[in-house]
Amino acid sequence: MKEITFKKLKKRLFKPKEKQLNRSMAGNTLLFTLMVFCGIAMIMPLVMVVNNSLKPLDELFQFPPKIFVKNPTLENFSDLFVVMSDSWVPFSRYILNTIILTGGGMVGHVIVASLAAYPLAKNKFPGQKVLFHMVILSMMFSWTVTQTPQFMIITWLGINNTYWALILPAFSFGMGLFLMKQFMEQLPDSLIESARLDGANEWQTFWKIIMPNVKPAWLTLAIFQFQQMWANTGGTFLRDEQLRPMQHALFQVEAGGVARAGAAAAVTLIIAAVPITFFLICQRNILETMTSSGIKE
Amino acid sequence: MEQVKAKADALAIAKKQATLRYQIKKNKASYMMLAPYFTLFFFFTVLPVVMSVGLSFTFYNMLEMPQFIGWRNYIKLFLEDDIFLKSLKNTLILALVTGPVSYFMCLLFAWIINEFKGWLRAFLTLIFYAPSISGNAYIVWRLILSADRYGYLNGFLIEWDIIAEPIQWLVTPTWIMPALIVVQLWLSLGTGFLAFIAGLQTVDKTLYEAAAIDGIKNRWQELWYVTLPSMKPQLMFGAIMQITNAFAIADVSIQLMGNPSVNYEGSTVVTHLLDYGTVRFEMGYASAIATVLFFLMLGTNLIVQKMLRRVGT
Numbered sequence: 001m002k003e004i005t006f007k008k009l010k011k012r013l014f015k016p017k018e019k020q021l022n023r024s025m026a027g028n029t030l031l032f033t034l035m036v037f038c039g040i041a042m043i044m045p046l047v048m049v050v051n052n053s054l055k056p057l058d059e060l061f062q063f064p065p066k067i068f069v070k071n072p073t074l075e076n077f078s079d080l081f082v083v084m085s086d087s088w089v090p091f092s093r094y095i096l097n098t099i100i101l102t103g104g105g106m107v108g109h110v111i112v113a114s115l116a117a118y119p120l121a122k123n124k125f126p127g128q129k130v131l132f133h134m135v136i137l138s139m140m141f142s143w144t145v146t147q148t149p150q151f152m153i154i155t156w157l158g159i160n161n162t163y164w165a166l167i168l169p170a171f172s173f174g175m176g177l178f179l180m181k182q183f184m185e186q187l188p189d190s191l192i193e194s195a196r197l198d199g200a201n202e203w204q205t206f207w208k209i210i211m212p213n214v215k216p217a218w219l220t221l222a223i224f225q226f227q228q229m230w231a232n233t234g235g236t237f238l239r240d241e242q243l244r245p246m247q248h249a250l251f252q253v254e255a256g257g258v259a260r261a262g263a264a265a266a267v268t269l270i271i272a273a274v275p276i277t278f279f280l281i282c283q284r285n286i287l288e289t290m291t292s293s294g295i296k297e
Numbered sequence: 298m299e300q301v302k303a304k305a306d307a308l309a310i311a312k313k314q315a316t317l318r319y320q321i322k323k324n325k326a327s328y329m330m331l332a333p334y335f336t337l338f339f340f341f342t343v344l345p346v347v348m349s350v351g352l353s354f355t356f357y358n359m360l361e362m363p364q365f366i367g368w369r370n371y372i373k374l375f376l377e378d379d380i381f382l383k384s385l386k387n388t389l390i391l392a393l394v395t396g397p398v399s400y401f402m403c404l405l406f407a408w409i410i411n412e413f414k415g416w417l418r419a420f421l422t423l424i425f426y427a428p429s430i431s432g433n434a435y436i437v438w439r440l441i442l443s444a445d446r447y448g449y450l451n452g453f454l455i456e457w458d459i460i461a462e463p464i465q466w467l468v469t470p471t472w473i474m475p476a477l478i479v480v481q482l483w484l485s486l487g488t489g490f491l492a493f494i495a496g497l498q499t500v501d502k503t504l505y506e507a508a509a510i511d512g513i514k515n516r517w518q519e520l521w522y523v524t525l526p527s528m529k530p531q532l533m534f535g536a537i538m539q540i541t542n543a544f545a546i547a548d549v550s551i552q553l554m555g556n557p558s559v560n561y562e563g564s565t566v567v568t569h570l571l572d573y574g575t576v577r578f579e580m581g582y583a584s585a586i587a588t589v590l591f592f593l594m595l596g597t598n599l600i601v602q603k604m605l606r607r608v609g610t
Contacts, residue, residue, distance in 0.1 A: 023516060024516075027515070027516055028412075031409050031412065034409070035406075035409050035410075035421070038406065039421065039424050042424055042425055042427075042428060042483065042486075045428070045434065045435070045437045045438065045441065045483065046427060046428065046431060046437075048437050048440065048441070049431075049434050049437050064452050065440065065449065112333045112334045112337065113334060115333060115334065116330060116331045116333070116334035116335065118330060119324070119326075119327035119328075119330050119331055120331070123324060125320060125321070125323075125324035125327050126317055126320050126321060131331065131335060134338070134343070135338070136537075137595065138338070139537050139538075139541065140537055140540075140541060140594055140595050140599070141541060141590075141591050141594040141595055141598075142541050142542070142545035144545055144547065144567050144571075144587075144590075145345075145346070145349065145587045145590055145591045145594070146342060146345035146349065146587070148345075148349070148574045148580060148583050148587060149345035149346075149348035149349050149352070149584070150341055150345045152348070152359075153340055153341065153344060153345065153348075157340070168337060168341070169337070169341040171333075171334070171337050172334055172335075172338040172341055172342060174338075174342070175488070177334060202326035203326070206330070224488070227430050230432070231432060236575065254433075268432075268433065268434055268436065268437070271431075271432035271433060271434070272430075272431035272434040275430040275431070275432065276423070276427050276430060276431060279423070279426065279427075279430060283422065283423070284419075286491065287422075287491065287494060287495045288495070289495075290488075290491045290492045290494070290495035290496075290531075291495040291496065291499050293495065293496075293530075293531060293534050294492070294496060294528070294529070294530020294531040294532075294533065294534055295530050295533040295534050296530050
């Protein structure tokens with residue numbers, strides 16, 4: 001009886017294969033054990049974050065510290081609420097700023113990058129290769145390199161200390177265009193040709209034929225953009241307290257020291273949980289997009 | 298006669314179509330579509346790189362006009378700035394270790410995860426990917442690596458009699474780099490990892506059957522001879538992600554070890570850059586640091602891309 005249920009379980013967990021090609025039991029066991037150990041090592045710090053956020057103050061300062069919480073409480077979250085409600089700038093303003101920045105960044109990036117990705121993927125014109133190579137090259141160095149001159153340019157453009165200072169550079173995020181272009185390349189040419197035969201011009205083809213067919217890709221671009229914008233505190237680009245995103249206020253709480261240790265633990269969890277949740281919801285679409293992420297010669 | 302003329306006409310038309318102006322005119326819609334993205338791309342990516350290189354030959358403090366001083370910034374960087382040389386060494390060590398190790402980890406875990414299916418597969422993907430998108434949750438490593446005997450790691454090691462005295466992981470010069478590497482590896486299963494998982498799914502299943510007939514005996518041979526060559530495009534994409542991140546290490550060092558860290562053991566090129574660019578406002582000097590970093594990242598990436606292109610040929 002036991003034997004059967006185990007086999008059933010195994011069948012449910014592993015890919016069903018008519019013939020288990022080149023798979024040995026020893027190999028399966030080895031890899032499964034490795035996976036369990038590494039999985040625990042990977043998740044442990046995050047488990048600590050969750051547990052800390054649920055610990056009452058005395059457990060947070062308990063020596064020796066325990067990983068798992070004994071008397072879980074939501075005190076830290078209500079504490080955070082109190083800290084937030086008497087901040088100088090109303091907390092709802094920080095939330096509004098975050099919504100404008102991430103929302104604006106996501107929508108603009110998806111539209112601008114998709115628009116550019118379509119001709120790069122499906123048309124032939126002079127300069128096409130050069131432009132796409134430039135985008136690939138831009139993925140080969142991080143934004144820290146360009147940060148200082150970027151600040152000067154933003155000042156010259158006169159958008160320093162406005163939402164645009166964060167939103168506009170985010171539109172031209174290189175990886176987004178790259179992923180979108182690679183995904184669009186997979187669409188059959190016949191789709192576009194039949195639209196053209198029906199008399200659609202480039203713009204109509206783009207909006208009515210292409211965009212509905214690359215839904216996984218624009219969802220992916222939006223999520224990746226969200227991850228970038230979510231981590232942004234405004235830094236040197238937004239000096240006015242009223243313009244800064246929620247992340248900035250949360251970091252302030254986190255840096256508050258011993259007196260705010262409980263609220264800080266809650267903050268760490270919130271900052272981590274939001275992008276993880278979004279990924280969880282969109283995982284299937286993101287992986288579908290990533291299948292075409294390869295760099296072809 | 299008629300035929301010759303028709304031929305000449307056709308040739309003239311073909312020539313006209315081949316001219317650049319005609320091509321550009323014909324693809325007007327394409328260029329219109331490209332315009333918004335590449336305008337922004339020019340202002341926020343291309344121009345900053347050019348400016349960075351240009352300013353690296355000047356003295357510039359944001360208040361006065363930049364003054365051209367030739368190679369002086371670079372001479373100072375490589376001959377006088379001991380902290381930069383130490384940072385450069387640290388960055389190279391970090392990149393040499395975390396780059397290849399994280400790349401291998403991404404590949405290994407993606408490959409194992411590919412053996413599972415359904416919710417377990419989704420769950421494992423989430424577990425391994427989550428740290429890289431968990432914001433600043435890495436500050437929990439402060440508790441794990443805490444200096445007193447009550448830090449999680451010290452407590453554990455003392456309890457198991459592996460060490461007698463607590464080790465000050467984050468302030469002892471010999472432990473700073475290993476600690477930084479461990480935390481960085483924890484954070485490193487990012488976009489490249491997802492690309493590998495997705496890439497493994499696209500490998501043509503019939504190739505495996507054919508390989509089995511051709512005498513491939515186990516999964517390790519299968520991986521080397523069938524799987525890796527057919528996911529080469531993803532391998533190249535993943536390499537870019539891992540290399541770029543490995544050279545950009547800074548935040549973890551600043552948050553866990555402080556900036557400056559003890560003896561500058563945890564300082565990297567990026568922390569040095571931040572020091573001059575956002576604290577001291579010596580923009581010319583900061584630009585020189587940024588330029589060095591730029592060529593370091595780009596150069597390594599291009600070399601590795603060239604190497605990966607040879608896989609399986």
